[in-house]
Amino acid sequence: MKGLINLFTEKKLVIHIHELTQKHNMSLRELSRQADIDIARLSELASGKRQRVNIEYIVRIAETLNITDIREILTIEEK
Numbered sequence: 001m002k003g004l005i006n007l008f009t010e011k012k013l014v015i016h017i018h019e020l021t022q023k024h025n026m027s028l029r030e031l032s033r034q035a036d037i038d039i040a041r042l043s044e045l046a047s048g049k050r051q052r053v054n055i056e057y058i059v060r061i062a063e064t065l066n067i068t069d070i071r072e073i074l075t076i077e078e079k
Contacts (some may be wrong), residue, residue, distance in 0.1 A: 011076050013053065017046035017061075020073065024065050035060040
């Protein structure tokens with residue numbers, strides 16, 4: 001169990017909102033509107049301020065941007 005705890009303390013989940021909006025030539029506000037996600041929640045995800053990620057948000061982003069590989073949206077990286 002201790003090794004598992006260390007894995008979570010040494011890694012962080014990164015949501016690539018800014019990269020996605022740039023790649024798809026879309027503002028954060030437009031992604032918010034099309035994905036039906038509150039702009040404040042989306043902004044928190046983009047800035048890394050949101051500690052918990054609602055999987056429904058990830059699904060909505062993927063559907064809105066026609067993404068089939070979740071690694072385009074989020075990755076697990078070193079802290």
